[in-house]
Each structure stands twice: as structure tokens, then as C-alpha cells.
Amino acid sequence: MSEPTYTFRLATPDDAEALQAIYAPYVETSITFELEAPSVEEFRRRIEERICIYPYIVVEEDGVPMGYAYASRLFSRAAYDWAVELSVYLSRDCRGRGLGRALYTRMLTLLEMQGIRSAHGKVTEPNEASDKLHLSMGFRRVGFMDNVGFKLGKWRDVGHYEKLIGDFDSAPDPVIPITKLDPAKVEKVLREGA
Ligand SMILES: CC(C)(COP(=O)(O)OP(=O)(O)OC[C@H]1O[C@@H](n2cnc3c(N)ncnc32)[C@H](O)[C@@H]1OP(=O)(O)O)[C@@H](O)C(=O)NCCC(=O)NCCS
Secondary structure (H helix, E strand, O other): OOOOOEEEEEOOHHHHHHHHHHHHHHHOOOOOOOOOOOOHHHHHHHHHHHHOOOOEEEEEEOOEEEEEEEEEEOOOOHHHOOEEEEEEEEOHHHOOOOHHHHHHHHHHHHHHHHOOOEEEEEEEEOOHHHHHHHHHOOOEEEEEEEEEEEEOOEEEEEEEEEEEOOOOOOOOOOOOOHHHOOHHHHHHHHHHOO
């Protein structure tokens, strides 16, 4: 059998149905703190909101979405403009094939092009795959929140990972929305990974 071919592209609102289907099974676990799966309409609304500013990357196998990663604001106050939180979900049988790493590699390169200075991940423990993904991508665990959520009958702990991007020697320029980056350069990153 031939090796699957994976391609990476930016999400559109029309991906809502496929991506909601990837995400929904994880709502039945403690990996996400959401208690009910969002509807496809709600998922579409979330995609629309995010793609104006941040990368939202879909990985496809032979044209079928198998996973995605997106960035969103870490916190709402203005001085946090340069800090994002990452989310990444793969279809269950596509885990452990390097796709998490491939999505994060592209994501971090695009964030750097935008002028983002730090990327953060919050991982409900235990989640060895996510811990390993973050550590292997150069994130460092900067915090651990004990019993910060209650889901599926248990208090849950969350690890906080951070990766600094770029330099901190001077005041930053405003973040460039993903929609304002050179499309050819974005395409190259999605194709080649860096
Ligand atoms: C977490 C997730 C995105 C990781 O992506 P992935 O494609 O499975 O991981 P990769 O194959 O890219 O592996 C990345 C690293 O983690 C390690 N890893 C992956 N799965 C692992 C597992 N189950 N146990 C231990 N290590 C694991 C790999 O060996 C690799 O390490 P290396 O770079 O040192 O070789 C994916 O497993 C997933 O979608 N899980 C369910 C949803 C989820 O947990 N999302 C994150 C919420 S915080």
C-alpha cells in the first residue's frame, strides 16, 4: 500500500463540519474542558472569528481533513497582543504519525512571521502525547494548575507550556493579521513546513 499524502492549508468556514467531527469525540474526554460538543454552526462561527487574525491550519490526507491546529489570543487585555494559545486535534487514528509536529512547525513559523512573541499550550494531565509534542517542539512547562477544572467526575490538573518566539530587545510592532501576510510566503510555509 502506498504511503498517505498529507497536505496543509488554511481553514475556511466550510471546514466546520469536518473539523467539528474530529473535535466532538474529544469532548467526551478530559482533553478539552468543553462539556458539550459545539454544533457545526457554532464551529463555523469560531472558525470565522479566528481566521481573520491567526493561523488556522488543516491537514488533509488525500483531500480529507484529518486534523487541525489554530491559534487564539491567550488573554483579552491589549498588552497580551503578542501572546497566543494553541489548540491541536487530530482524527483519532491519525495520531502518532508526526502530524502534530508538522502542524506545530508550520504554526510557529507563521506566528513568527506575524510578530507573535510567545505561544502557549494548556494540557489537561495526563496527556502524554501532548506533553511530548510540546516538549519536543521546544516549549517549556512554566506552570501546573492543580484541580483547576472538574470534568467526568474528577478534579483535573492542567500543565501550562510556553515557547518564546523572536526577540524581546525592543518594543514590538503591531501583530500582522494572517490575512495580511504575503500569500505566497504563507503557501510556502504550509507546503514546506518552515
Ligand atoms: C496531541 C497530538 C496533537 C500530538 O500529535 P501526534 O501527531 O500524535 O504527535 P507526533 O506524532 O507529531 O509526535 C510528537 C512527539 O510526541 C511523541 N508522542 C506522540 N504520541 C505519543 C504518545 N501517545 N505517548 C508518548 N509520546 C508520544 C512523539 O514520539 C514525538 O516525540 P519526538 O518529537 O521526540 O519524536 C495528538 O496526539 C492528538 O490529536 N491527541 C488528541 C487531542 C489532544 O490531546 N490535543 C492536545 C490538547 S492539549
